[in-house]
Amino acid sequence: MTAIDFAAFVDELAAVSGEAILPFFRTSLGVEDKGSAAGFDPVTAADRAAETAMRTLIKRSFPEHGIAGEEYGNENADAEYVWVLDPIDGTKSFITGMPAWGSLIGLTRNGAAAFGMMHQPFIGERFTGDGGAARYRGPAGERGLHVRPCATLADAMLFTTSPRLMNEPDRAAFGRVEAAVKLSRYGGDCYAYCMLAAGHVDLVIETGLKPHDIVALIPIIEGAGGIVTNWEGGSAVKGGRVIAAGDKRVHETAMKLLAG
Numbered sequence: 001m002t003a004i005d006f007a008a009f010v011d012e013l014a015a016v017s018g019e020a021i022l023p024f025f026r027t028s029l030g031v032e033d034k035g036s037a038a039g040f041d042p043v044t045a046a047d048r049a050a051e052t053a054m055r056t057l058i059k060r061s062f063p064e065h066g067i068a069g070e071e072y073g074n075e076n077a078d079a080e081y082v083w084v085l086d087p088i089d090g091t092k093s094f095i096t097g098m099p100a101w102g103s104l105i106g107l108t109r110n111g112a113a114a115f116g117m118m119h120q121p122f123i124g125e126r127f128t129g130d131g132g133a134a135r136y137r138g139p140a141g142e143r144g145l146h147v148r149p150c151a152t153l154a155d156a157m158l159f160t161t162s163p164r165l166m167n168e169p170d171r172a173a174f175g176r177v178e179a180a181v182k183l184s185r186y187g188g189d190c191y192a193y194c195m196l197a198a199g200h201v202d203l204v205i206e207t208g209l210k211p212h213d214i215v216a217l218i219p220i221i222e223g224a225g226g227i228v229t230n231w232e233g234g235s236a237v238k239g240g241r242v243i244a245a246g247d248k249r250v251h252e253t254a255m256k257l258l259a260g
Contacts, residue, residue: 006107006115007115007128007130009061009062010105010107010115010117010128011117011126012057013054013057013058013105013117014103014105014117014119014121014126016050016053016054016057017050017051017053017054017087017103017105017119017121018050018103018119018121019053019121020046020049020050020052020053020087021046021049021050021087021088021103021121022121022122023046024044024045024046024049025046025094025097025122026097044088044091044094044095046087046088046094047070047071047087047088047091048071048072048087049087050087050088050103051069051070051071051072051085051087052072054069054083054085054087054105055067055069055072055085058083062081064076064079064081065079065081065082065083066078066079066081066082066083067082067083067085068082068083068084068085068211068212069083069084069085069086069087069212070085070086070087070210070212071087080109080110081107081108081109081114082107082108083105083106083107084104084105084106084107084108084211084212084215084216085104085105085106085212086103086104086190086212086213086216087103088101088102088103089101089102089103089104089118089189089190089212089213090102090188090189090190090191093187093189099120099122099123100187100188100189100191101120101189101190101191102118102119102120102125102189102190102191102194103117103118103119103120103121104116104117104118104190104212104213104215104216104217105117105119105216106212106215106216106217106218106219108215108237111237112235112237113131113215113216113218113219113237114130114131114219115128115129115130115131115219116128116129116130116215116216116217116218116219116220117216117220118190118191118193118194118216118217118220120191123138123139124138124139125137125138125139126138127145127194127197127198127220128220129145129197129219129220129221129222129223129224130219130223131218131219131222131223132223133223134146134197134219134220134221134222134223134224136198144224145197145198145199145220145223145224146197146198146199146224146225147196147197147199147221147224147225147226147246147247148199148200148202148246148247149246149247150202150245150246150247150249150250151247151249151250152249152250152253153177153180153181153203153250153253153254153257154180154181154182155182155202156181156182156183156202156203156250157181157182157183157185157200157201157202157203158177158178158181158183158184158185158201158202158203158204158205159184159185159186159187159188159192159195159196159201159203159204159205160174160184160186160192160204160205160206161186161187161188161189161192161206162186162187163175163178163186165206165207165208166207166208167207170207170241173231173257173258173259173260174205174207174258176257176258176260177203177205177254177257177258180253180257181202181203190213190216190217192204193217193220193221193228193244194217194220196221196224196226196244196245196246197220197221197223197224197226197246198224199224199246201246202245202246202247202250203243203244203245203246203250203251203254204242204243204244204245205242205243205244205254205258206241206242206243207240207241207242208239208240208241209236209239209240209241209242210239211237211238211239213239214228214236214237214239214242215237217244218236218237221244224246225246226244226245226246226247227244227245227248227251228242228243228244228245229242229243229251229255230242230243231243231255231258231259233255243255243258
């Protein structure tokens with residue numbers, strides 16, 4: 001059995017999570033602050049309802065699989081297959097009524113990212129990938145996802161959620177890259193990575209990510225022909241400081257600037 005066999009099941013997970021989330025979007029829902037070291041870290045009933053719905057479906061369909069979710073932690077984390085869930089990536093956008101958020105559904109096999117989906121139920125978009133190919137489905141139809149060539153940082157479009165989420169040394173390192181690119185934009189969360197896979201963005205640089213923030217996005221970016229690593233050039237599966245690029249030349253140059 002290969003990871004791609006799970007594609008139809010991931011569509012089911014996306015459907016149940018979307019059904020749980022949408023009744024809360026752009027309403028006066030209550031917001032809790034999880035109070036992380038990064039400052040205001042909101043969570044809503046929508047996050048919890050969506051993750052509960054996905055966990056229930058996974059346990060019913062694949063009881064031998066592990067689950068690692070943002071809201072309810074890890075179960076059977078040493079299993080061959082582990083589902084890595086972030087019911088609402090971009091909660092700050094969600095609670096302010098902005099549509100730049102999505103549900104991240106990732107699958108690891110023996111610790112490696114094997115399949116991923118970013119689902120935006122309000123807009124009706126799904127970005128999927130298995131590391132070998134990536135696809136888009138939404139109001140604009142269905143098509144393959146492909147990164148675009150970008151030879152130099154001077155031609156690159158860069159995204160990060162916010163430099164304010166970085167510590168001072170990392171913010172300074174990010175600033176060196178930001179000073180070299182054509183355009184820098186803030187916000188987007190998971191959407192920035194999907195726009196990279198779709199060929200609209202060239203570089204995404206972040207810090208402080210958890211596995212649920214990035215695992216689902218790795219097979220999408222790699223399937224579209226891009227590269228995603230940590231700042232040291234290793235696997236990004238565990239999160240931390242992450243850099244994603246559509247062109248290996250831009251990735252290499254940005255890595256040198258990040259290293260100082």
